[in-house]
Amino acid sequence: EDQVTQSPEALRLQEGESSSLNCSYTVSGLRGLFWYRQDPGKGPEFLFTLYSAGEEKEKERLKATLTKKESFLHITAPKPEDSATYLCAGGVNDYKLSFGAGTTVTVRA
């Protein structure tokens, strides 16, 4: 069964304290690994798409990487506005995204 697991469930950081979020997946024939950011009560906001092991993408303080079994979202020198739930999803086929439960990040000033 296709499965996406995120860890940790919650992460509390001091402003400027870098850290990494993990997303491990068991999806046969993965058709893309997607990262989203979600603020409370709102829809997920697209961050990155990764298609191949070894691929990396960056946006401001965020960097996503992909291996054959997992993906990492690195947050460098976070600011309070980076506080959100970060969702990882595997592309199961041409149409379905299988999401993890998310990692809730809180950055204190």
Add this chain to the structure above:
Amino acid sequence: ETGVTQSPTHLIKTRGQQVTLRCSSQSGHNTVSWYQQALGQGPQFIFQYYREEENGRGNFPPRFSGLQFPNYSSELNVNALELDDSALYLCASSRLAGGRQETQYFGPGTRLLVL
């Protein structure tokens, strides 16, 4: 912000009623997917529509149904509402391309409460 819009933003229904949620796709996209997100969980795939037909479905009963219109807007219908249907319903649009998943862009969601 994405170009995906959803209506209404909030809705309260009672058990056994029926509900219709609406979504307008981002310009240039030809598929619409619907997801259900319970509190504290990741979104769960309900189904996707492409060229006005259901293109794939998750583990949801037949009382969850949908439509896609020629302008690529979509409706999600849920019959015989149950308390467990209370959730945030998300619509996402994308462009179908063979061989790999294209990025799905989400709307703001409709919060449904079933009493």
